[in-house]
Amino acid sequence: MGPIYTLDDFVDMLRRRAGMILPLFLVGCLVSLVWAARQPHVYSSSEVIQIEQPVIASELARSTVEGSSGRRLQLIEQQLMARGTLLAVIEKFDLYADLPGLRLSEKIDRLRASVTLDGVAAIPEGYGDDGALAVLTITAQHEDPEMARAVAHEFADRTRALAAAQRREQTRETLEFFIRQEESLQDTLTDLENELEAFRSENDLSMEGSVAFRRGEIASLNAAILALERDIIAARLQRDRIDPNARPATVARLEADIAAQIDSLTTQRDLLVERRETIARSLETSPEVQRELADLEREIENLQTQLSTVATRRNEAEVGFELERNDRGERLVTLEEAQTPDYAITPSRKKLALLGMVLSLFFSLAVAMILELRHPVLRTARQMERETGLVPVVSLPEIKLPKEPRGLRRLWLERRASGRTGRAARTDQKA
Numbered sequence: 001m002g003p004i005y006t007l008d009d010f011v012d013m014l015r016r017r018a019g020m021i022l023p024l025f026l027v028g029c030l031v032s033l034v035w036a037a038r039q040p041h042v043y044s045s046s047e048v049i050q051i052e053q054p055v056i057a058s059e060l061a062r063s064t065v066e067g068s069s070g071r072r073l074q075l076i077e078q079q080l081m082a083r084g085t086l087l088a089v090i091e092k093f094d095l096y097a098d099l100p101g102l103r104l105s106e107k108i109d110r111l112r113a114s115v116t117l118d119g120v121a122a123i124p125e126g127y128g129d130d131g132a133l134a135v136l137t138i139t140a141q142h143e144d145p146e147m148a149r150a151v152a153h154e155f156a157d158r159t160r161a162l163a164a165a166q167r168r169e170q171t172r173e174t175l176e177f178f179i180r181q182e183e184s185l186q187d188t189l190t191d192l193e194n195e196l197e198a199f200r201s202e203n204d205l206s207m208e209g210s211v212a213f214r215r216g217e218i219a220s221l222n223a224a225i226l227a228l229e230r231d232i233i234a235a236r237l238q239r240d241r242i243d244p245n246a247r248p249a250t251v252a253r254l255e256a257d258i259a260a261q262i263d264s265l266t267t268q269r270d271l272l273v274e275r276r277e278t279i280a281r282s283l284e285t286s287p288e289v290q291r292e293l294a295d296l297e298r299e300i301e302n303l304q305t306q307l308s309t310v311a312t313r314r315n316e317a318e319v320g321f322e323l324e325r326n327d328r329g330e331r332l333v334t335l336e337e338a339q340t341p342d343y344a345i346t347p348s349r350k351k352l353a354l355l356g357m358v359l360s361l362f363f364s365l366a367v368a369m370i371l372e373l374r375h376p377v378l379r380t381a382r383q384m385e386r387e388t389g390l391v392p393v394v395s396l397p398e399i400k401l402p403k404e405p406r407g408l409r410r411l412w413l414e415r416r417a418s419g420r421t422g423r424a425a426r427t428d429q430k431a
Helices: 007-016 018-038 069-080 083-093 104-114 145-202 211-240 248-283 287-325 349-374 381-388 407-430
Strands: 043-052 115-121 133-142 331-336
Touching: 007 018, 007 349, 018 349, 043 145, 069 115, 069 133, 069 145, 083 104, 083 145, 104 115, 104 133, 115 145, 133 145, 145 287, 145 331, 211 248
Parallel strands: none
Antiparallel strands: 043 133, 043 331, 115 133
């Protein structure tokens, strides 16, 4: 049963509980003023960095730095928020020197919480999100506005330096990898060529080329020998058709020319036959030798293909390394440098004090309401009629009896009464 239903009941409650509401309100106001006065002002400063795309198109000179700018900057953020980096920034600017009670770990946590890196995604090319960023905002908060600007600028400088170093290091490692791979393949290829040469010498395989090539060469030699045989036969037939009735000098000259032609053709045929026999002897090796020879030649061919591929990639890595070394790749450019803030981002102390006073007032009224609800009393005829439906016949006003004195006041009153009694007794005796 609650006693407060109307404004008159509420005003009556305020009048009766004023002795409790007013002290609570005053104490709350005092606490609010002290709390608001102790709240520090916090300033925020931001530096905006634009992520520029490579100067040279990737179709003309492709960079070897893989991954999106968002993922790379995420790794950079983790490096910036590492304990060592934060400790270096604290020592450089002597942060939190006015708080000697803070432990080093607490200083690091406060700095980590006061610095944020926010990226704005770039418009994707195509339908998928490539994770690229267009703008990176670095924000630092501190109680000193100049220190907030310095910390934001320091983290921006470290971000740019780490991004450039990361790209150069990645391209350098890529180039060194392909150089080492090319050197390794070249050494392996040289060893195999030496092994092939030794194998040829060991098995008397002086002819160069594969088995199929040599067989094709034998076929070509056979065709050439056959053509020479035809020419020799034709020359002999021509010699037989010389007219014996011709002049002796003419006959002798013709026979000499044909004989010289036949000798030349025969010499050429003999050379080709000798070449064919040499190649044929090289093919008369065992199947095991032929198989090993084919394996070596196939392995050399594979290595040459790999070496050509690696050389192409090494050239691309060199181009990417030169791009990064000459700052022609992706760059972080300052779009808006951090400035000293003019106003604090925290609420003003006056607003905080006023808010505390309002909360103190509501708290005092809430306590008074709770006390009224815990001890509901019907104090007026109107409350009696509203709660019970009975109309009181007579309303007796509250009779306030004097309070019985307690403590020192009671002791003082008793001594005063005893003094009066004693003086009255002495007066009677004199009379």
